[in-house]
Amino acid sequence: MGEGIDKKRMNFLPAEKINLEKFDCRGRILDIGGGGEGIIARRFGERVVAIDLSREELEEAPVNDALRIEMDARDLKFLDEEFLTITSFFTFMYMSPEDQKKAIREIFRVMKTDGEFFLWDIEIKPHDGGEKDVIVIELTVTIDGEEIKTGYGVYWPGKEQSPESIVKMGKEAGFRIVEVAENPNSFFVKMKK
Numbered sequence: 001m002g003e004g005i006d007k008k009r010m011n012f013l014p015a016e017k018i019n020l021e022k023f024d025c026r027g028r029i030l031d032i033g034g035g036g037e038g039i040i041a042r043r044f045g046e047r048v049v050a051i052d053l054s055r056e057e058l059e060e061a062p063v064n065d066a067l068r069i070e071m072d073a074r075d076l077k078f079l080d081e082e083f084l085t086i087t088s089f090f091t092f093m094y095m096s097p098e099d100q101k102k103a104i105r106e107i108f109r110v111m112k113t114d115g116e117f118f119l120w121d122i123e124i125k126p127h128d129g130g131e132k133d134v135i136v137i138e139l140t141v142t143i144d145g146e147e148i149k150t151g152y153g154v155y156w157p158g159k160e161q162s163p164e165s166i167v168k169m170g171k172e173a174g175f176r177i178v179e180v181a182e183n184p185n186s187f188f189v190k191m192k193k
């Protein structure tokens, strides 16, 4: 993440730990933005269909039994009600609020009744106009006894988001909110159709 970007532009949020050891879910999993480290596919392998706008990000993800498809979350090519579980692991931070709304409506459409959407992401406050215009979080993710150290960074202006903004979009799309958990700078939301 962030190769070639001047460190002076980066606003580093304090590093956080995400433990997915106990995270469980049902059925076939659609992972939105599943390139990069491919965290969800590392945990659930062949149960995962990982989609990403970027072919390069999918190619960079570790190869396992997950199915990888280049696809836009705002325009999913699946029929209605195909997945019991949908995940988004630090992907919404890469979308504008308008794109998030489109994606969450699509997520609702392709989810089976009784299905669940799990989202992990960072809280992004409005940009302060300063020279630091790239927001970065460093994470240690634990899965299957392994600690994966990674960092996710994105161009900051126009990317405000919070648990409240995601919950509001989820409700507007038709979801019922089951759980909201907040860390200092990241959060987790579970929604149900």
Ligand SMILES: C[S@@+](CC[C@H](N)C(=O)[O-])C[C@H]1O[C@@H](n2cnc3c(N)ncnc32)[C@H](O)[C@@H]1O
Pocket: 032, 033, 034, 035, 036, 037, 038, 039, 040, 051, 052, 053, 054, 057, 071, 072, 073, 074, 088, 089, 090, 091, 094, 095, 099, 152
């Ligand atoms: C850095 S990854 C997030 C971490 C990743 N889930 C992992 O396990 O490491 C975020 C991904 O979201 C993808 N993305 C952004 N907007 C998207 C969209 N509209 N549809 C699908 N993928 C998108 C980006 O291409 C990027 O690969």
